[in-house]
Amino acid sequence: MRRLEGKIAIVTGGAGGIGSATARRLTSEGATTVIADLDLERARVVAAEIGHGATAFHYDAESVDTVEALVASTVARFGRLDILLNNAAITTPQIQREDTTAVDITFETWDRVMAVNLRGYLAGCKYAIPEMLKVGGGAIINTASGSGLVGDLSRIGYGTSKAGVIALTRFIATQYGRQGVRCNAVAPGLILTEASKAGVPELIEMI
Ligand SMILES: NC(=O)c1ccc[n+]([C@@H]2O[C@H](COP(=O)([O-])OP(=O)(O)OC[C@H]3O[C@@H](n4cnc5c(N)ncnc54)[C@H](O)[C@@H]3O)[C@@H](O)[C@H]2O)c1
Numbered sequence: 001m002r003r004l005e006g007k008i009a010i011v012t013g014g015a016g017g018i019g020s021a022t023a024r025r026l027t028s029e030g031a032t033t034v035i036a037d038l039d040l041e042r043a044r045v046v047a048a049e050i051g052h053g054a055t056a057f058h059y060d061a062e063s064v065d066t067v068e069a070l071v072a073s074t075v076a077r078f079g080r081l082d083i084l085l086n087n088a089a090i091t092t093p094q095i096q097r098e099d100t101t102a103v104d105i106t107f108e109t110w111d112r113v114m115a116v117n118l119r120g121y122l123a124g125c126k127y128a129i130p131e132m133l134k135v136g137g138g139a140i141i142n143t144a145s146g147s148g149l150v151g152d153l154s155r156i157g158y159g160t161s162k163a164g165v166i167a168l169t170r171f172i173a174t175q176y177g178r179q180g181v182r183c184n185a186v187a188p189g190l191i192l193t194e195a196s197k198a199g200v201p202e203l204i205e206m207i
Contacts, residue, residue: 005030008078010070012061012124013088015042017193018143020050022085027052031083034074038088061088061120062112071127081131086121086165087143089158091195099157110157117161118168125172129181137180142169144185162187 009026013019014035023033023046032053037043043056057073059066075081090113098109121142132138147155148162165185172183190196190207197204 002028002030004083007031007082008034008074008080009083009085010034010036010074010081010124010128011085011087012036012059012070012120013143014085015039015046015056016088016091017195018188018191019085019087020046022087023054024050026083026085027054032078034070034078036070036088061116061123064119064123067120067123068127071124071131075131080135081128082135082138084124084128084132084138084140085143086124086140088116088120089143089161090116093198096155096199099155101154102156105156113157113161114164117158118164121165121168125168125183129172129176132181133176133179137182140169140172140181140183142183142185144169144187146187146189149187 004026007030009031011019011023011026011033014023015037023035027033027050033050034055034057035043035047036057036059038060040056040058043058047054047056057070059070061067071081095109095113099105099113125140128140142165144165145162147159148166152159169183169185176183
């Protein structure tokens with residue numbers, strides 16, 4: 001059964017591992033998908049592979065103006081917005097090295113992680129919700145992480161941003177659920193994407 005026939009979906013971080021797999025699934029359920037990512041080249045490849053009207057869009061989650069443009073251009077092109085998967089996260093090797101402990105992390109790294117992983121999600125919601133309300137409702141899915149639920153010896157910024165994503169999800173569900181905008185979070189454990197394969201090999205082997 002194609003449950004999402006006629007629905008328009010934005011997938012942020014859509015060029016990446018989880019985003020591209022989810023975009024494929026949304027498309028197989030009938031949705032038309034916008035693959036939004038900082039990496040336009042890869043987003044174009046993913047959109048072409050997916051087909052069925054999927055398009056690529058370049059934006060930077062750190063810049064809220066580009067998040068606004070992403071939503072506006074989706075609505076201008078397809079006439080509506082039904083689904084937002086907030087999924088982009090900063091996973092570069094440099095950030096992974098610098099996002100460490102409370103004592104060692106710089107405020108610059110902290111701010112960058114929060115801007116992409118948390119404020120970027122808020123921006124997506126802020127601009128998507130009014131469009132969803134116009135069509136009677138919609139669904140927002142925020143990719144959190146198991147790291148947002150437990151402490152760890154490193155990645156204090158990442159884990160805190162993901163805990164923030166879980167709280168953001170609860171607030172949005174509470175504030176807009178009655179008007180038909182559902183908001184849920186998914187907290188994956190380790191998913192073997194290209195990005196996670198580039199992480200600590202011993203840890204991956206152990207898991
Ligand atoms: N892979 C895992 O094990 C795992 C586990 C738990 C949670 N997650 C979460 O899943 C989501 C997807 O991660 P993934 O594993 O597919 O990683 P990934 O690196 O494959 O995908 C992330 C995507 O986000 C994009 N991106 C990065 N910074 C951006 C920015 N400023 N603006 C727009 N796009 C940007 C990247 O270009 C990339 O395509 C993330 O939110 C991540 O935190 C992943």
